Amino acid sequence: MKVKDLEYQLYKNDIIFTFSGSISYNVLSAISLSIKDKLNGKDGTSKELFNVYYIFIELIQNIMNYSVNRTEDSDNGIGTCFVIHNKDTKKFKVCSGNMVSSSQASKIEEKINKINLLDEEELKAYYKQMRRSGEGTHEKGGGLGFIEIARKSSKNLTYEITKIDKDNSYFEISVEI
Amino acid sequence: MATINTEKTQLTPSILLDKELGLVEIKGDSLPENTAVFYKPLMTELKDYFNSPKDKTVINLEITYFNSSSSKLFFDFFDLLESASKKCDIQINWIYDEDNESMEEAGEDFLEDFEDLNFKMVTK
Numbered sequence: 001m002k003v004k005d006l007e008y009q010l011y012k013n014d015i016i017f018t019f020s021g022s023i024s025y026n027v028l029s030a031i032s033l034s035i036k037d038k039l040n041g042k043d044g045t046s047k048e049l050f051n052v053y054y055i056f057i058e059l060i061q062n063i064m065n066y067s068v069n070r071t072e073d074s075d076n077g078i079g080t081c082f083v084i085h086n087k088d089t090k091k092f093k094v095c096s097g098n099m100v101s102s103s104q105a106s107k108i109e110e111k112i113n114k115i116n117l118l119d120e121e122e123l124k125a126y127y128k129q130m131r132r133s134g135e136g137t138h139e140k141g142g143g144l145g146f147i148e149i150a151r152k153s154s155k156n157l158t159y160e161i162t163k164i165d166k167d168n169s170y171f172e173i174s175v176e177i
Numbered sequence: 178m179a180t181i182n183t184e185k186t187q188l189t190p191s192i193l194l195d196k197e198l199g200l201v202e203i204k205g206d207s208l209p210e211n212t213a214v215f216y217k218p219l220m221t222e223l224k225d226y227f228n229s230p231k232d233k234t235v236i237n238l239e240i241t242y243f244n245s246s247s248s249k250l251f252f253d254f255f256d257l258l259e260s261a262s263k264k265c266d267i268q269i270n271w272i273y274d275e276d277n278e279s280m281e282e283a284g285e286d287f288l289e290d291f292e293d294l295n296f297k298m299v300t301k
Contacts, residue, residue, distance in 0.1 A: 025210040029188055032208065047278045050242075054279070057208065058245060128290060131252045144245040 016042075017056075018082035023064050027076075031060060035083070043090045051152040051177050052092045056083060058145045059096035059173070067098035068168055097172035105161045105169040111146055112173075116156045123151050149175055180222050190240060192219055199231030207243035212250050220257065227261040234265060239272040239301075240280065248283075255291045262294055269296045 010018065017038045019031055035056055039049045063079035079098030086093070100108065118126055127147045135143070150157055159173040178197075185191035190205035201223065209215035226234075236258065243251065258267055271284035281298070288296050 028208075032188060046276055050277070050279045054242070054244075061244065061246075124286075128286070131249055132290070134249070144248055148245045148248070 014084045014086050015082050016085045018080070019060070020080040022076040022078050023060060024076045025064075028057075028060055028064065032057060038083075042085060044092065048092060048177055052083060052094060054152055055094045055149050055175050055177070056081060058149055059094060059175075062145060063096060063098045066100050066104055068101050068104075069099045092177040093174060094177070095172065095174045097170060099164065099168050100171045102163070102167055102169050105171055108146075108159070108171060109161060112157050112159055115146055115150045118150075120151075123147060127151060153177060180226075181218055189215060192216075194219060194222055194226070196222075196226050196231075199234040200237075201234070202237045202239070204237075204239040206241050207247040209247070212244075212246040216250050216254070220254065223254075223257060227257075227265070230261065230265040232266060234261075234267045236267065236269045237272060238270065240283075241274070241277065242280075243283070251287065252290070255287055255294065259291050259294055267295060269294055270299045271296065272299045272301055275300045 009015075017035055019027075021027075023031075035053060039052060042049060044052075059081050063081065064077040067077035067079050069078050077098065079096060081094070081096040084093040084095070085091075115123065115126075127144060130144055130147060146157070153175045155176045157173060157175055159171065162170045162172075164170055179193055179195040181192055181194040183189075183192040185205040188206055188208040190203050190207050193200065193202040195201075201219075203219075240251075255269075258269065261267060271287070273280040273284060284298050288298065
């Protein structure tokens, strides 16, 4: 694999920002600054740009909290996340992928399938219900991430879960703004 | 002297709690490493403050971005304020930039959930 070829692939696929690897809080901090920089001045309403940033950061935090292929010497999550800004339509798309346990994969699947059945008003009601009840709250978050991502996206969430072995699956998600 | 006076960082807001003035201020982005741990001092001291609150308490919230785990925390924060507002006067100002539609909507979401609170949307 040549760097030149990879760079060409990124360019050809309109990938304007990408991160792949192990994500600590320091890395998150750096990513947050660089994506803000990258989005600054891009075509789009301020709400669209805010939503791209919001979704990217939520997906990065999901990788930090749920990915299973942690390095031996740290508990950082490992995964890949990128932003596409289509040259013709000017639309944004945020994608991420990481390894999760098979039990986690089933939970994610159930959650996203449920979210995808809801319209805008129902999503808002579901978000508020989950926030009020504290159901789904765990030590790392409020369990609201995917619902808020869906509220900030213009289409259904597209995802794919690929079984890797008995215990692990690869989860990828694509969110259109 | 303020009980809590935390400086703002790139990913965490500044937090001020002055029990003498009856003033709470949270300003900036909220993306802490651990949300519960980050806001624990504020939540603990605020509970303590409401044991003997001032006649009027002002809460100024000027949050420019918050992640989903902060959203849950803020809900619990307003829940605490709602309980306390039964015995003292609390004024909440949700301050947002006119151009920041997302923070306007986030404020409205909280406003709808806490109808009994004196919750004012303030543009700057």
